[in-house]
Amino acid sequence: MAILVLERCYMIMNLLLVLTFVLLHSAHCFNPKRLNVSAVAGDSDWSLAAATFYGLPTGYGTDDGACGYKNAVAQAPFLSMVSAGGPSLYKSGRGCGACYQIKCTSNQACSTNPVTVVITDECGQGCLTESVHFDLSGTAFGAMAVPGQDSQLRNAGVLQILYRKVECNYNGEMVVFQVDGGSNAYYFAALVEYVNGDGEIGQVELKQALESDTWLPMSHSWGAVWKLEVTSPLRAPLSLRLTYLDSGKTVVASDVIPAGWQPGAKYKSNVNFQV
Known part of the structure; x- marks a missing residue:
């Protein structure tokens, strides 16, 4: 009987030692600064x-x-x-x-x-x-x-x-186009600002006056600037169509660039994406 009691005590002591080792090892490896x-x-x-x-x-x-x-x-x-x-x-x-x-x-x-x-x-x-x-x-x-x-x-x-x-929400702000200072009758570039919703633009297209169905795709230049080069003088007013990068939703700023537009000028539209 005494031997049986001693064996049980020995087993319990071993279990306690193993448990203590595990707890100490876990506490040593835990680093709260790595991830909250x-x-x-x-x-x-x-x-x-x-x-x-x-x-x-x-x-x-x-x-x-x-x-x-x-x-x-x-x-x-x-x-x-x-x-x-x-x-x-x-x-x-x-x-x-x-x-x-x-x-x-x-x-x-x-x-x-x-x-x-x-x-x-x-x-x-x-x-x-x-x-x-x-x-x-x-x-x-x-x-x-x-x-x-x-x-x-x-x-x-x-x-x-x-x-x-x-989603971006500019609280009533409309999309603004800042015409690049190097723009002319054959080269048009503009910075796009204050786009609600996705914010990221995947495509910009331009339509000239008197062309009801022809949208010319602009190329992404750098940053938030898009550009277009043409072989004939652009006919203003110019309309611009924006397409979200991910969802493909579009919005059209009709005649936002007026006749007589100036390089470096900023033109505010009357549209923005709904949020």
Whole structure:
């Protein structure tokens, strides 16, 4: 009987030793900084990305961004809530104008509240390590922080964030076309701004005056700029048709470029995509 009791005690002691080893080993391998599991599990429509910021700590990144929006990034409706995107976001310029909600949960200074940013620039070599990288304006980066802790958050270096694509909504703004300064009667190029909904444009077409059915496909030039070269002088007013990159939905800005249009001028349409 005594031997049986000793054997059972021995088995229990072995089990306790094994259990202790497993618990200690698991605690050693767990690294909470690698992934905020609770945040991801509760936000199934969010994905992981990396975030940094560039420019002034409370600035708008740059007014010389690769989308071509220039100083509009600091003004309404952008109001400095902008970001440069790595290759998967910039999409060789086709991603210009896309809107994303972002939030951070991986730092004590994170508010965990989502903020919305627009892709207005390209992030180059420094954004190739991660599959998705937002290089935010200082203003946008600080907006993810608990009030009063934006400076602390900016000192975090490369920050793990959550993101999701959302519809752009410019609250009553119509699509605007900024005519390129090098445009003339045989070459027309324009920057497209403030596109609601998808934000990303997959095709732009131009129709001249007196041509009711002929839409000429424009080529993507760079950033948010589209261009067209012709062999005969363009006949204004010009209409422009925009097509979403993904869904294929279209909107037509009829006669938006008037007769007597000027290179470098900005023309506001009376249309936008419905959101």
